[in-house]
Amino acid sequence: MATSCLSNYRMGIMQFRIAARADVPAILSMLADDEISRSRGFGAAVSEEADAAIWAAFDQIDADPANELIVGDDEGEIVATCQITVTPGLSRGGMKRLTIEAVRVRADRRGSGLGRAMMAYAVQRAREHGAGLVQLTTDKRRTDAKRFYESLGFTASHEGMKLTLGG
Template structure:
């Protein structure tokens, strides 16, 4: 497992701990599209499912839940999933999901630092591809990812169960 990583004296990226979960949930809910999906309303069943999901992510060596911490506060998060594959001559890939930066901190380079950290994690784990999806309504996010060199090479599809 990797240790903490510094790219900026005020920001530290590390694996999330159980105590970080409420702050991560607040970041995930601080978004209009997430609210439209019903995120942010936490019933007892949802609460139990979230804790179970955190335990599963934490125990899975193929997943890393990352937080960006500044002055002991979680200000950014993302989840990294590492997938081995037979395609592309056995290339492993990393999928980046649930990328969030605290509302008051957007536009200042924090997301760029976190994505650089994520790409470094992919290289550290021998991945040859980094992939992500973004909601089509998130035009600013799409511009952000394109500015980092991501290309919209595939059409993403989902089936909600």
């Protein structure tokens, strides 16, 4: 999605915006800075095929108007990220929903209100996209994250399930 279509949100000198290609290494670093992610193999040496897949994924996200890879940019320093996806659906009377995924705040910036501001930005984007519901999942082992999302008004209303496909 073109940055010009995106309304920016500022928290002091912080700006939330669509990620650019140059932001990807900082995003990957934040995604890997976590024991649960490392236990899934994230952050290990990246093969050429995996590296190509990451860049292809970025290009797909960037080209899809229903997806936004968001970064928190503090004067050129990337300190937070999340991905939002708008999904139209037939259930709930055709209501759109916005899914928030891969929420990360750089370790040295946690507890500063940055995560709360980024989530407010994501909810603002949901409204701008005409979504009537915002949803997310979090790993059951992320008890601090669960408390954080509950403090924002999210409720654990559904049981999430996943099926990993080999190949």
